[in-house]
Amino acid sequence: MPQKKAIHFGAGNIGRGFIGPLLVQSGYHVVFADVDAHVIDELNAKHSYEVHILDNAAAPGAEDVPKKKERRESIDSVSGILTTHMDQVIREFEDPNMQIVTTAVGPPILEKIAPAIAKGLQGRRRVHGGVLNVIACENMVHQTTLLKDLVLKHLDADDAAWAETHVGWANCSVDRIVPPAQGFGDSHPLDVGVEDFYEWAVDENALKKDGEVQLPLAGMKLTQDLEGYIHRKLFTLNCGHAITAYLGYLKGHQTVDQAIKDPQIRDIVKGALEESGYALVKKHGFNEEEHQEYIAKTISRFENPNLKDDVSRVGRQPLRKLGREDRLLGPAYLAKQYGIPVPDLLRGVAAAFLYDVKDDPQSMELQGEVEKKGIARAVEDITGFTVGTEENETIVKSYEELKTWKAA
Ligand SMILES: NC(=O)C1=CN([C@@H]2O[C@H](COP(=O)(O)OP(=O)(O)OC[C@H]3O[C@@H](n4cnc5c(N)ncnc54)[C@H](O)[C@@H]3O)[C@@H](O)[C@H]2O)C=CC1
């Protein structure tokens, strides 16, 4: 029997370190589609690589010296194509063994891969018309719905109607910390280091189950309450992570584990996650005790010294992270609905306004806004908290206080 196939757009950290491996474990041959010719050549030369699971273990008796405990998983049955080679992308979609399309390219890139997916779907419809499932694994709410809308723009009415009935467009929540690979040697360019923890929750209702695909895949949780999973992850892991990164950057810490060890930072992060947690418990009816454990587990994930996760990776693109539904303002607005005060979340927002990394265009754009409009007006425009409101004043006050951290 021919091997079933999946095409994954984005052979980066999450592609190679999380989604690709789960697809391979589920019996799929994974075709990575990327613009990076070096990675694609390596995939086609070796057809395999290793995932290094970097444990969070400290050496007994030596508190500050992490003991590198590591397991390895070999990922075989992989190949690559360049997304610029449209004919190859279309051929993969036309293959009847192709059953799943996943992405991890970064939210702004979805519109760039949409034309290739549209062409692929047209080809598939023409050749055999088999059912397919698409799951975008990006850190944002309703990422697959966004991808679907972008793809539909490239289809005529007939093809769009076909894509509605024959393609499952499933949103998901994707959680595993996978920093850029480091230290595996020049001869292992595809290897990637990951934390042990992972969670991939996928909207069960949106998947097409009438094709060949056997669900759930390895490591996948099917859920009828995706919003709960997305909010819990985005407003806890991503929220705490971003605040740790922005405050860590202010204090000159290089990595997340160094930043979270700083008592001043830890207190604010913990406070913010408690505030966000009260709102999540109210909104989704989570068990309070279990949610406290989830917060503690999340903070312990930040402490993993073996990940060497740079604060500039976690803080990247601050304007996206200051989106109204995203990790900082999302929980602040949710808490507001229940009258929950959020001083530490707003400290985190203020810290984002102080993030001035020269080679991060969004950071520079944000600084430009502050310079042009002044902090209170910039906060109003970006966060929606108008000048004179308690939230705007708290952010501005925290901004001024946190500035002194930078100077120190
Ligand atoms: N790294 C992590 O720990 C996590 C990341 N995510 C999300 O996964 C997504 C990807 O993140 P990473 O893997 O960290 O980024 P990455 O930068 O390591 O990987 C992105 C990949 O997309 C490729 N790419 C860029 N333009 C492309 C195009 N037009 N066509 C095909 N491929 C293209 C890049 O060459 C790169 O290989 C983001 O949305 C991120 O928020 C979600 C959970 C965890």
Ligand SMILES: O=P(O)(O)OC[C@H]1O[C@](O)(CO)[C@@H](O)[C@@H]1O
């Ligand atoms: O990938 P983004 O959205 O820029 O944000 C970085 C975040 O993504 C992750 O890499 C994985 O969820 C986290 O480590 C971090 O909070």
